[in-house]
Amino acid sequence: MGVAHVTLIWKGGKPRTGIQAAAREARYGLMTEWCRANGATRLLTAHTQDDQAETVLMRLARTSSIESLAGIARHGAWEGVAVFRPLLGVAKSELRQFLAGLGQSWIDDPSNEDERFERVRVRKLMPALAAAGSIPAGWLNSPRSAPRYPRRSQARPASGSKTICGSSPPASAFSARVTWRNFPVRSRSR
Structure with a gap:
């Protein structure tokens, strides 16, 4: 695909509890540190509809707040990096199909199958919930479900957010399509 890859390593002690939260903090810390050290002002992650659906279900299990429906924010900032x-x-299936069409392989994190983690348990329940009619089929994977309820703290996109694609033509075309499609309408003209 022509996209450079850098492996960042989490050094130091690891917690015995709260592993996923600590790993998330470490991942974002490492990525934003790399961005700042290399002059990158924007970081793009590969969270998909599937991640969004899992997040909404996990939040709904904890609270009945309307904000729990907000899911993962489409944009924000971490340690000064957009x-x-x-x-x-x-x-996720569409992304994998796109990558397979390019002949691009990927790595599945083995922890994504570890049922000690809530997200993995929720992920495995989603097909059964849809099949039982507990949730409308496809609702949790709809780009229209969670984003209707934005967080009050959701940050405005950084200026120039329309130009966040890389230079690899196939990846840029896919990224541009989903990026532009997924920005809230009010953000598209900024």
């Missing part, structure tokens, strides 16, 4: 999640409107 963070965008352009693939929130794309199903």
